[in-house]
Amino acid sequence: MISDIFLLYFEFFKIGLFTIGGGLAAIPFINELSITYPTWITSEDISNMIAISQSTPGPLGVNMATFTGFKVAGVIGGIVASIALASPAFIIIMIVSKYLKHFNDKWYVKDAMYGIKSVVLALIIFAVSKIFIYTLFNIDFSIKYLELSLYLLFLILYKFIKIHPLYFIFAGALTGILFKLPT
Amino acid sequence: MNNNKVPLSSLFISFFSVGAITFGGGYAMLPFLESEICDKKKWINSNELFDFYAIGQCTPGVIAINVATYIGYNKRGVLGAIFASIGVIAPSIIIITIISSLFINFQNNEYVISAISGIKVVVCAIMSHTIYKLIKKSIVDKTTFVLFLLALLLIFVFSINIIILILSSIVIGIIVKKVKRNLNYDK
Numbered sequence: 001m002i003s004d005i006f007l008l009y010f011e012f013f014k015i016g017l018f019t020i021g022g023g024l025a026a027i028p029f030i031n032e033l034s035i036t037y038p039t040w041i042t043s044e045d046i047s048n049m050i051a052i053s054q055s056t057p058g059p060l061g062v063n064m065a066t067f068t069g070f071k072v073a074g075v076i077g078g079i080v081a082s083i084a085l086a087s088p089a090f091i092i093i094m095i096v097s098k099y100l101k102h103f104n105d106k107w108y109v110k111d112a113m114y115g116i117k118s119v120v121l122a123l124i125i126f127a128v129s130k131i132f133i134y135t136l137f138n139i140d141f142s143i144k145y146l147e148l149s150l151y152l153l154f155l156i157l158y159k160f161i162k163i164h165p166l167y168f169i170f171a172g173a174l175t176g177i178l179f180k181l182p183t
Numbered sequence: 184m185n186n187n188k189v190p191l192s193s194l195f196i197s198f199f200s201v202g203a204i205t206f207g208g209g210y211a212m213l214p215f216l217e218s219e220i221c222d223k224k225k226w227i228n229s230n231e232l233f234d235f236y237a238i239g240q241c242t243p244g245v246i247a248i249n250v251a252t253y254i255g256y257n258k259r260g261v262l263g264a265i266f267a268s269i270g271v272i273a274p275s276i277i278i279i280t281i282i283s284s285l286f287i288n289f290q291n292n293e294y295v296i297s298a299i300s301g302i303k304v305v306v307c308a309i310m311s312h313t314i315y316k317l318i319k320k321s322i323v324d325k326t327t328f329v330l331f332l333l334a335l336l337l338i339f340v341f342s343i344n345i346i347i348l349i350l351s352s353i354v355i356g357i358i359v360k361k362v363k364r365n366l367n368y369d370k
Contacts, residue, residue, distance in 0.1 A: 058275030061245040066279035089244025093252040115356020117321035122334035154308035176301020
């Protein structure tokens with residue numbers, strides 16, 4: 001149990017350090033956790049985690065850290081994982097705080113970002129592709145037609161109706177209950 | 184930035200309230216941060232906040248925590264940074280812990296299962312939209328397109344280690360830009 005907590009801190013510190021540009025970028029790392037530590041979290045948990053993290057307040061990354069930590073080691077686990085995720089940013093920002101104003105204009109920062117962005121995009125696509133497959137296809141890869149049609153419908157609505165995403169989350173929950181969607 | 188002593192408790196409360204009312208984090212948090220820390224508390228002005236968002240895109244970590252640490256540190260040093268960043272993550276910890284413990288009891292309830300399945304479908308739609316926006320922002324020329332395809336291949340087919348991939352993309356970005364500059368392709 002104690003060793004789990006140390007491992008949680010170490011793993012989420014690492015995730016915090018390499019998550020650049022927002023919470024979605026943490027998903028590939030959490031996917032990797034499910035492979036390294038199969039007892040911690042499963043692929044099924046990850047898609048539940050994303051659904052829950054998107055539909056509750058707070059930064060996505062922190063929500064996912066709390067969720068995973070809680071699964072591994074209860075309340076303490078949730079706290080440790082979230083603080084671990086925040087630690088690298090906390091340390092780095094304090095160190096570079098004085099130079100931050102011009103950090104963005106430095107040529108090496110711009111050049112590094114040029115390379116990182118497209119690679120992180122590929123990582124995000126890889127991570128969410130699993131969630132898409134679980135949500136829209138059955139285990140034998142046959143299409144879940146009802147889910148797929150609802151997905152396309154929400155995709156179009158989301159593109160054209162500019163309201164808070166939370167309303168869509170509510171609509172999704174109601175639609176799920178209405179159509180009695182299975183797992 | 185005015186440096187009148189800001190109470191630690193008000194750093195905590197302000198960031199706690201932002202953490203508790205924003206859904207989605209990142210950009211969704213911007214308007215709430217603006218109204219709380221720029222308009223109401225006047226800790227920094229909107230322009231500084233927007234600059235900070237740009238910086239948050241290229242420094243590691245969750246943007247909300249970066250902003251909280253930065254403001255907390257500037258106002259009250261290390262203690263300020265701690266109070267502000269704990270403030271911004273506390274609502275998540277409390278809410279997710281409660282929901283996760285309820286979820287363990289309710290995960291076999293048919294309504295909860297259906298609601299979560301419905302939410303997953305919506306989340307897929309929202310993520311598609313976000314990814315589309317990311318594609319437009321990240322793939323800006325032939326080089327980034329090739330890098331993107333190469334990364335996809337390495338991840339999907341060869342299951343390359345994520346950290347190695349990110350670190351090498353930094354090196355490649357810097358080298359490619361340098362070569363391009365030397366050959367006068369840009370600037």
